[in-house]
Amino acid sequence: MEPLDPVDSPVAQEEPPAFVSPGDPFLAPGHSYASVTRDISGTVLRKTQRGWWIGFAVAISLFLVLNFGITLLFAIGVGEFGINIPVGWAFAITNFVWWIGIGHAGTLISAFLLLMRQKWRTSINRFAEAMTIFAVMCAGMFPFVHMGRPWLFYWLFPYPDTMGVWPQFRSPLVWDVFAVSTYFTISLLFWYVGLLPDFATFRDRAKHKAGKLIYGFFSMGWRGSARHWKRHEVCSLLLAGLATPLVVSVHTVVSFDFTIAIVPGWHSTIFPPYFVAGAIYSGFAMVIMLAIPLRKWYQLEDYITIRHLNNMGKLLLATGMIVAYSYVMEAFMALYSADKFEHSMIVDRFFGGGYGVVGWILLSCNLFIPMTTLWSHRIRTSTVGLFIVATFAQCGMWLERFVIIVQSLHRDFTPSSWGMFYPTPTDWMILFGSLGLFLTLFYLFARLLPSISIFELRHLVHRTAEEAGVIEAVEAE
């Protein structure tokens, strides 16, 4: 394919810009509307780079591992997982809860920080929203493959069938279907609405006919009319207002899958806020893990500044402390409950022969390492340091979901029914394969779409210039 080189399209570099932004902690100095447009569309409208192909090949290979695992699973059955009685839920459900939690930080950045008028969300919201969508896709796959007969998945939806039966609307598993599908739909719509003006920019800058046509198709003829912008802004704010309670409800409903059961270790009122905090914690860890390579490989240091990383590090610390508090409260409530099953569960969680070691690894990854290091300004502002801490937190959150699900199930009320769960190669293939699916989608996203919202960057250039007095603010009427 010919390079989609934007340089000779009639863009503004022919004339010097009217002004440049003096910069801000969240934007390097010297940028104009034209320069941000050029920089971000330059990451897409150009020849594919070799580095991208290498990364994409790795991602695709992992994705093939997923396909192999799922093929085995569908050919042989759920016996391919290491699950049995008493541990009937293991890796698949752990992965589901983990992935869906990862998505939550994207919505939080795009919706909640928009309502709070935080300008530092501008350069991280687009790829964080992409992360949300891809994470929810990975998550949604797991309950599906975990069904013994996945071809009957549509029984989960209320449709007027000939037998006259309906889903059990009082079951959290059915609530989950509604929560996750709503979450996916709203995230996708929110993402598309934000992309609409940027598709128009790509349509106008693409040199290649196919690029013009495809981006033009998705831009729907957007022409930046003041009326359009007005409705666009109202639409974004309304969606943000809807998405903020939605994101809280999604992980709450996921936690209901456990709390509504009477299994010791699951049956706990602290779960909804505890799960939401954990979700945001792992989500911010993932945003950090994506932002650091993205800004390095695409030379986006001007837009994703050290100050952004510092802020995300602080949010990681804050949500991590909520998680830490929840761990303490969970243990305290178990001991305070005077329920001997709860007692033995919490003792077994950290000192039992089965998964006690996993419990301590979880505490190290999730609490000891992040909660001691993230207080340091030097670590929060070092890309390598922050990336390593975020990786620990990410592993810790996966282990947390694993411990909650498997350790609680493996010892219930009757010792005669106790039993261990050991993961099979298929379990591992599907876990790491889901990372491959996520990375494949993310590589495609970074190749084909603007990883940073261009129109919001122009707005940021304008705002920072106005705040610094480079251009005079025009009073509203």
Next chain:
Amino acid sequence: MAKRPIYGVMAEFNTTKDVLHAARRAREEGYRRMDAYSPFPVEGLSEAIGFPHSRLPVITLIGGLIGCFGGFFLQYYPNVMGFPLDIGGKPFDSWPAFIPITFELTILCAGISTVVGMIWLNKLPTPYHPVFNVPRFQLASQDRFFLCIQSKDPQFEIDAVVRFLKDLNPREVNVVPV
């Protein structure tokens, strides 16, 4: 010779200040049918061209109400009317258990109607629009600002409009063919 039909007259500006000023002056001058184009939402611009409010929130509210009542009825109907199951004498209409799905469907319908409403009110998709006939208009999605006074304005008189726009410090003024 019949005159070639035109869509309007468009002026290009370098800064938000110029386009805001031009839009306000045009309204003072009595022009009503006009539109401004910018690469990002400019505060005050939609008010300046005479479009202060959007009806979008009403559409969201209607969508949300449909989702809320529809979602509750979706669960109420099979449990109470369609297929009631007596399980240990528990109530059929156990409404608290229906709240999560009611909530999710409220958000779903409100969100979809917001986005569909935005696209519909904006009359998108628009595969063809005359403003794109101005060659430099593609900069409207990049770094330039445009104001177009449309020929359907009752006060529209081509030479007067061109003269008026030329006085407002534009980079250039173009006649937009249909």
